[in-house]
Amino acid sequence: MIFITNSIEINDNDLDLDFIRSPGPGGQKVNKAATAVQLRFDVENATALPxxxxxxxxxxxxxxITAQGILIIEAHRFRSQHRNRxxxxxxxxALVRKATEKPRLRRKTNPPPLSKQxxxxxxxxxxxxxxxxxxxxAQDL
Incomplete structure (x- = not known):
């Protein structure tokens, strides 16, 4: 279980983790080790989310997000698979937590008269x- 907030928790089975080869320059093991992680989450069919x-x-x-409603997050910042995961x-x-926050309503304001002046x-x-x-x-014209 992944705990997002007190009321929202996502089951590990809802996440699909694929390990792929990391892009960019490499060394001796560049074509051997699949250290990058591709996380997939079906947002459209997620029952855990309100x-x-x-x-x-x-x-x-x-x-x-793909056309099918699947969120894809790729991580290849680190050299180890565990840290990328x-x-x-x-x-x-962090992304789901940000989505749980209610956006603040913007109150329309007018600029002060001095700033207009x-x-x-x-x-x-x-x-x-x-x-x-x-x-x-040109000034005479």
Whole structure:
């Protein structure tokens, strides 16, 4: 069991871990050791996730989710399989925890009058500077 929050726990059977060859430069064992980890989780059919969390997770990780609704996390930061496996699980837990957080509602605000005044004054100064750079013939027109 992987504990995400007090109310959400994901069964190990819901996660599919595949070990693949790590990309990038290697050494003597570059074509032998499959140290990179590819974690797959079916978000669409996950019974452990509430609907709101599932929707937020789909929105948060939209670039890592396939058309079938499967979340894919690849970990190949470390040279050992064990550390890459733990890294993938940690990133997965962090992503789901982030999806459990309720987004804060944005309150619409207006800029203060002084900042509006400063912005317009800055624009006037910039306009004056560009006007002064023109050739005298262009100013007469």
């Amino acid at each position: 609907d709101l969390v599932r929707q937020r997770l789909l929105r948060l990780a939209k670039n890592r 733990q890294d993938a699980l940690d990133r997965f837990v 400063r912005r317009l004054e800055k624009k006037r100064r910039r306009s004056q500077l560009k006007r002064m750079r023109r050739t005298p013939a």
